[in-house]
Amino acid sequence: MPLVRMTFTPNHSPETRHAVADAVHAAMVATIDVPALDRFQILTVAEAGTELIYDRTFPDLERSDAFVIVEIQLAAGRSNDKKRALYAGIVERIAAATPVRPHDVMISLREVGRVDWSFGNGIAQYVPEG
Amino acid sequence: MPLVRMTFTPNHSPETRHAVADAVHAAMVATIDVPALDRFQILTVAEAGTELIYDRTFPDLERSDAFVIVEIQLAAGRSNDKKRALYAGIVERIAAATPVRPHDVMISLREVGRVDWSFGNGIAQYVPEG
Amino acid sequence: MPLVRMTFTPNHSPETRHAVADAVHAAMVATIDVPALDRFQILTVAEAGTELIYDRTFPDLERSDAFVIVEIQLAAGRSNDKKRALYAGIVERIAAATPVRPHDVMISLREVGRVDWSFGNGIAQYVPEG
Numbered sequence: 001m002p003l004v005r006m007t008f009t010p011n012h013s014p015e016t017r018h019a020v021a022d023a024v025h026a027a028m029v030a031t032i033d034v035p036a037l038d039r040f041q042i043l044t045v046a047e048a049g050t051e052l053i054y055d056r057t058f059p060d061l062e063r064s065d066a067f068v069i070v071e072i073q074l075a076a077g078r079s080n081d082k083k084r085a086l087y088a089g090i091v092e093r094i095a096a097a098t099p100v101r102p103h104d105v106m107i108s109l110r111e112v113g114r115v116d117w118s119f120g121n122g123i124a125q126y127v128p129e130g
Numbered sequence: 131m132p133l134v135r136m137t138f139t140p141n142h143s144p145e146t147r148h149a150v151a152d153a154v155h156a157a158m159v160a161t162i163d164v165p166a167l168d169r170f171q172i173l174t175v176a177e178a179g180t181e182l183i184y185d186r187t188f189p190d191l192e193r194s195d196a197f198v199i200v201e202i203q204l205a206a207g208r209s210n211d212k213k214r215a216l217y218a219g220i221v222e223r224i225a226a227a228t229p230v231r232p233h234d235v236m237i238s239l240r241e242v243g244r245v246d247w248s249f250g251n252g253i254a255q256y257v258p259e260g
Numbered sequence: 261m262p263l264v265r266m267t268f269t270p271n272h273s274p275e276t277r278h279a280v281a282d283a284v285h286a287a288m289v290a291t292i293d294v295p296a297l298d299r300f301q302i303l304t305v306a307e308a309g310t311e312l313i314y315d316r317t318f319p320d321l322e323r324s325d326a327f328v329i330v331e332i333q334l335a336a337g338r339s340n341d342k343k344r345a346l347y348a349g350i351v352e353r354i355a356a357a358t359p360v361r362p363h364d365v366m367i368s369l370r371e372v373g374r375v376d377w378s379f380g381n382g383i384a385q386y387v388p389e390g
Contacts, residue, residue, distance in 0.1 A: 069300070118237040123217060
């Protein structure tokens with residue numbers, strides 16, 4: 001059910017972008033019980049300064065020219081601990097597989113209901129009735 | 131009040147994209163009481179494999195190269211039945227008017243409050259006071 | 261914590277787009293207590309008619325070719341009064357600094373939890389434990 005939108009800069013190569021997407025998905029499977037096949041990701045590239053404006057230090061970080069924003073829309077109900085495990089799992093996997101630094105990974109979750117999703121065919125697969 | 135964002139692939143022609151947008155809006159008017167003039171839609175195209183990564187079968191579907199994601203941000207409060215009618219109404223209208231198959235239409239709703247919207251002029255038109 | 265996404269048309273010059281982004285951020289700082297350094301904005305341009313479809317009058321407005329949509333994802337909990345002050349503050353500052361008219365500024369808020377945010381480094385900065 002999650003839908004993930006990632007905003008990169010031109011400083012991330014296509015290979016890096018794909019590896020970040022892989023890492024984000026692997027972390028979701030490992031930490032918040034997302035099925036391995038439940039993968040839906042949108043990747044965009046935005047030019048820093050004109051298409052992407054971001055502070056370099058807030059609240060106490062050091063962001064570079066290779067900043068990335070990961071927005072995850074997912075079913076409501078994960079505990080705070082699960083969410084923190086997801087954040088840690090994402091940056092660990094990204095750092096292990098790509099040149100992107102942990103300080104450059106911003107993550108934003110957005111919770112929705114299970115009935116708020118149709119995977120296809122016009123059906124609310126998770127809440128087909130009631 | 132709804133804001134709709136649709137992500138297509140280059141396999142959808144401009145005419146198909148516009149017809150999908152028409153179908154989505156018509157279904158919203160017919161099934162969840164959206165005013166006919168209340169239409170605000172953003173259409174983007176993403177290259178499958180690099181800009182759009184999606185599973186072809188999860189959870190039990192057959193997606194093609196012409197997959198589309200329809201994200202709808204709308205006022206909270208529609209019943210589950212209304213939401214299911216919306217999903218069915220969208221894919222029916224898309225299938226009737228375009229080559230896009232029902233299995234290729236993913237829909238995601240996101241509910242917000244009525245005060246969370248300004249149509250313009252700096253006013254919260256639905257909750258102007260209180 | 262807010263993440264702002266703005267959708268412009270090609271009728272807005274790059275200078276206007278940046279000035280709108282500045283105005284939106286200044287209004288957030290002034291009206292809803294966002295820290296001045298807490299600035300994260302994504303700016304996109306969409307061609308009206310094909311990439312951006314919008315009604316010119318709903319519900320009682322006059323939109324031009326220079327329409328802009330401002331989507332703000334922020335921590336839940338601002339009062340209705342704060343939200344209305346934000347809407348007014350955004351259009352006032354945009355009108356003072358750019359050619360964009362108040363009727364052409366649509367604003368949409370989306371509330372999320374404070375734990376739903378990692379600014380970087382894999383940590384939930386606002387809810388590090390509990």
